[in-house]
Amino acid sequence: MSAGWLSIVGLGPGDAALVTPEVTAALAEASDVIGYFPYVARVAPREGLTLHGSDNRVELDRARLALELAAKGARVVVVSSGDPGVFAMASAVFEALEAAPKEWRDLDIRVLPGITAMLAASARAGAPLGHDFCAINLSDNLKPWALIEKRLRLAVEADFAMAFYNPRSKARPEGFARVLNTLRDVCEPERLILFARAVSTPEEELRVVPLAEATPEMADMRTMVIVGSSRTRLIARKGNPLLYTPRSVPEGTA
Template identity: 80%
Template sequence: MNATGWLAIAGLGPGNEALITPEVSAALAEASDVIGYIPYVARIAPREGLVLHPSDNRVELDRATLALDLAARGHKVVVVSSGDPGVFAMAAAVFEALEAGNPAWRDLDIRVLPGITAMLAASARAGAPLGHDFCAINLSDNLKPWPLIEKRLRLAAEADFAMAFYNPRSKSRPEGFARALAVLKEACGDARPVLFARAVSTPEEELRIVPLDKAEPEMADMRTMVIVGSSRTRIIERQNGPLLYTPRSAPGTLP
């Protein structure tokens, strides 16, 4: 093993280049190889001495194995994810490959470089809907069965969390989000506000806030972050657009 190699697992933020952290930019400037999903690697400017390794969306473990192997051979490798690499992204995949792979890989210099998640970017654009207790759920059933997703939705609703949903509605499984909304409408009632935040921080950004009973599956796609408020989440109406926030206090406590 070449001791000069290293592996950084980096978050590129939600889309706007201004939201990439200086730490991530420094790692990219030093990297010999960048590995990731095709649209994320496309965000990296080519330069002399840098090899780009774009790949399809469902080969995370292959990407992770390649990154570990290159780092073990002395390369300076950055694995890129959108948002934060530790939130439904590549950091966990790299550690899965590390745990199951070559024992010598465990001595590598491996760093996780955080980024601004879509969940936090969407919340900030709308106000502060995650201002009190909240949970994040990935609605994709690629790596977990639908009954587990439904169980978690019901329990989160029962606990009165605000909820942030990743991967709400894919082209291959458009029915999943409809099922999720049906579960929420049954469990929560109709009054909770729902934020649909699409392509946040990009020129295609769109924000829409509707009550839960008016939420429709077609309002979301895979570029949309959906945040469902708790029973305490409020809307402040303003001429230049509403603000959505969840108060810091729980029922029975001082405001």
């Protein structure tokens, strides 16, 4: 078996200080780094390192390349933003592995976690994910809109706080408007929503508004949207307010 290895890593939300030491060590040992162009651009070039940037819709192609290089003896790092297991490349690599030659299953493959966008956004705002919550990818590229709407409605019924990934792209600007309309069908207008854009970068912006005041233009693909539960609270103070969801639910609540 080849001495190559494959690490699937998360680069965190943007700030280099939020990249874990484990990921930094893997990048220092890598011979090849593979990923979406903007994420590969976050890795400093050096002698002996080949950077393989590619478009955002070729995840399986990236995964197959990574496996092929590792099988030939390369030390391969596949990069994602945030955490590689949350709407990112880890799942794509394993999907490709399942269809690949069986001997590739014996490769040294590791998933190295990173700080997710939803956790970074939550920390910046306070603790809106302080109780039960769920994460939903709002892109309908790989699943139908009807399933997204069903999951939204059921999450509201269960009174989860919700973290939304990929809320509004240039290719489908109408999608987030549909999400807000769905929420307005089933939520009270006072439900608090956090729009956290480009968290941990110089372009960071935080905004908390009630559902009644939320508009589609408040989100783009660099925005993490967190919708509070019915119990999520806002503490006013000087500077940015603190958004949090209490740790407990009154007995008898259903």
